[in-house]
Amino acid sequence: MNISEVGKRSGLPPKTIRFYDDIGLIQPKRDTNGYRIFSESDLHRLAFLRRARALGFSVQECRQLLALYHDDTRASADVKALARTHLARIDQQLEELGQMRRTLADLIDSCAGDSRPDCPILRDLAR
Amino acid sequence: MNISEVGKRSGLPPKTIRFYDDIGLIQPKRDTNGYRIFSESDLHRLAFLRRARALGFSVQECRQLLALYHDDTRASADVKALARTHLARIDQQLEELGQMRRTLADLIDSCAGDSRPDCPILRDLAR
DNA sequence: CATGGCCCTTCCAGTTTGTGGAAGGTCAAG
DNA sequence: CTTGACCTTCCACAAACTGGAAGGGCCATG
Numbered sequence: 001m002n003i004s005e006v007g008k009r010s011g012l013p014p015k016t017i018r019f020y021d022d023i024g025l026i027q028p029k030r031d032t033n034g035y036r037i038f039s040e041s042d043l044h045r046l047a048f049l050r051r052a053r054a055l056g057f058s059v060q061e062c063r064q065l066l067a068l069y070h071d072d073t074r075a076s077a078d079v080k081a082l083a084r085t086h087l088a089r090i091d092q093q094l095e096e097l098g099q100m101r102r103t104l105a106d107l108i109d110s111c112a113g114d115s116r117p118d119c120p121i122l123r124d125l126a127r
Numbered sequence: 128m129n130i131s132e133v134g135k136r137s138g139l140p141p142k143t144i145r146f147y148d149d150i151g152l153i154q155p156k157r158d159t160n161g162y163r164i165f166s167e168s169d170l171h172r173l174a175f176l177r178r179a180r181a182l183g184f185s186v187q188e189c190r191q192l193l194a195l196y197h198d199d200t201r202a203s204a205d206v207k208a209l210a211r212t213h214l215a216r217i218d219q220q221l222e223e224l225g226q227m228r229r230t231l232a233d234l235i236d237s238c239a240g241d242s243r244p245d246c247p248i249l250r251d252l253a254r
Numbered sequence: 255c256a257t258g259g260c261c262c263t264t265c266c267a268g269t270t271t272g273t274g275g276a277a278g279g280t281c282a283a284g
Numbered sequence: 285c286t287t288g289a290c291c292t293t294c295c296a297c298a299a300a301c302t303g304g305a306a307g308g309g310c311c312a313t314g
Contacts, residue, residue, distance in 0.1 A: 051252050056227045069249045080240035100183045101217050113207035122196045125178050
């Protein structure tokens, strides 16, 4: 499989696949002309990566997840711990974002939004 | 006022203030020795920036907000439109993050988290 | 066989919003 | 005069790609 084929099948753009190769997340073989050759196993890793990234895991965490995945002697507790740490980070982001949203929505509600210059949003920022 | 003083008063680190100077968000005067000299007005702009950034506005949006703030003929509708666009972005992020959270929490719940290798989290990623 | 068009490669730069550090000038106190 | 705390600029790095340029490969058609 060449890179555009595996891109279609994994749902990742070729640029991203090259990037993952650069940082060692995959090690596809090379053809005599220098083209990358992807095995089913490479494709599998890439699809795994796409899903882990979609869940918001960092690339470093994806590296760890892949390592755990390929370790038959892993403890599921280790995977769960990784996921819990990530969940805590998501919860923190949700809280911060929610606070922003509340403040911003209040300010928007209090602004007339007409042609006059008076604006509670700017007044609050300049407070 | 020198940079560390205005840093304390605005709540921004000197490095960040220099950065805002570099990108033209502020234009402090310079002393004969090359040191930046900050006026009350510079301080005010920096505090404004800190609060706008804390609400999640991008640096570009902060630039526009500052321009609106200093424009006596602005329409509050323009400020409100900027804020609404930003709010929509926050809502989108909240939704994406909420979806991630749900999926991740479900996976975590389904994982025994013991010393055995079997793990629904990895199974889902490898699906 | 040459040409076109699409694929592949590497390398460099840019994105965003700063942060860390090095090298060197300045200033006030002792 | 020295010491320590400032200040300056400049370069590099962070995350996770994305865009583009320059150059080579491969296949099919004329």
